[in-house]
Amino acid sequence: MSEIWNLFIIDPMTNALLWLTGTLGGNFILALIIFTIITRVIMLPLNLRQQRSMMKTQEMQPQIKAIQTKYKDNPQKMQEEFAKIGYNPADTLTGCLPMVATMPILFGLFQVLRLVLGTTPQSLFELTQRVYPWIDLTQLLPIDSTFLWMNLGQPDPLYILPVLVFVTMFLQTKLTTPAKKKDDGNKKHKGKDESDPTAAMSQSMQYTMPIMFGFFSLSFASGLSIYFILSNLVGIGQGWYTRRVMEKEKEAQAQKKKLQKMGMSGSSDEAAAMDGKEDTAVSETKVETKASDSAPSDANGSAAQPQKRKKKQSKRKKKSKR
Numbered sequence: 001m002s003e004i005w006n007l008f009i010i011d012p013m014t015n016a017l018l019w020l021t022g023t024l025g026g027n028f029i030l031a032l033i034i035f036t037i038i039t040r041v042i043m044l045p046l047n048l049r050q051q052r053s054m055m056k057t058q059e060m061q062p063q064i065k066a067i068q069t070k071y072k073d074n075p076q077k078m079q080e081e082f083a084k085i086g087y088n089p090a091d092t093l094t095g096c097l098p099m100v101a102t103m104p105i106l107f108g109l110f111q112v113l114r115l116v117l118g119t120t121p122q123s124l125f126e127l128t129q130r131v132y133p134w135i136d137l138t139q140l141l142p143i144d145s146t147f148l149w150m151n152l153g154q155p156d157p158l159y160i161l162p163v164l165v166f167v168t169m170f171l172q173t174k175l176t177t178p179a180k181k182k183d184d185g186n187k188k189h190k191g192k193d194e195s196d197p198t199a200a201m202s203q204s205m206q207y208t209m210p211i212m213f214g215f216f217s218l219s220f221a222s223g224l225s226i227y228f229i230l231s232n233l234v235g236i237g238q239g240w241y242t243r244r245v246m247e248k249e250k251e252a253q254a255q256k257k258k259l260q261k262m263g264m265s266g267s268s269d270e271a272a273a274m275d276g277k278e279d280t281a282v283s284e285t286k287v288e289t290k291a292s293d294s295a296p297s298d299a300n301g302s303a304a305q306p307q308k309r310k311k312k313q314s315k316r317k318k319k320s321k322r
Helices: 002-023 028-059 061-070 075-085 087-114 121-130 162-175 184-188 197-216 223-262 268-321
Strands: none
Touching: 002 028, 002 121, 028 061, 028 087, 028 162, 028 223, 061 075, 087 121, 087 184, 087 223, 121 197, 162 197
16 A cells, blocks of 8 residues: 555655656755645646535525425435436535545645655655656755745744635635525524535534644645645636636526516517617617607697798788778
């Protein structure tokens, strides 16, 4: 098992960091930043899928609760109704997949930093056994492990990094966790927790995970704490982006339902046509209003013309008699 761990986790990560350090002119902190971004990009599809699934499940909670209440004695019918609304209870298990998938990277990086930044003869010897042939260690060693006030291979003596780990992880979990909805049932039964188990677990993790990792960072190497902070910052941007996309999708669905109630399919062409019809109706109304305003003056004018003609004819008759 240890051979598999070394072959697929420790050795590739060690050589990736060494190669990035050599490519970036021996700047290890910059290599660590690039390494963090690469790992987050690799995990991005899984993280986005998990976050969208959690938010979608949270939106369907009223329907899910109604089905659970109605068919609590008929599990088979309950599953059929869940399938109709597009809900799969097994998806709740995917909520922890991103964390489980990142654990090997975290544990591996903890060991890699000890190897790469180690100064003891034992650590240097172990490092030479893991380096691929195409990496020249003579060009890289000794690696500069200092950054600002820290030694990247040792814990932060000022405890600033553990605080940043807690803050950034809290913000990340807050953005990637669906907001807890309060319904009438929860207000009436304050003593009972009728919320979705997945949402409840996510709400609990929103506080427990940042506290736990902040505490662990007290003994972590500063380089690993920096990895946590950078990874959390990328996660904050990801959560903000996903929330914006989900809000736009909800607005589009609401507009589509509105059009469907009016007997339309909800397509963008029909929506544009509907807007055009409304504009035409407004313009026609304005024309009719102007016509109705000008109608009295036209009627008075047409009624006054025969009277003028009669007066002229009477004048002509009087002149002819004379």
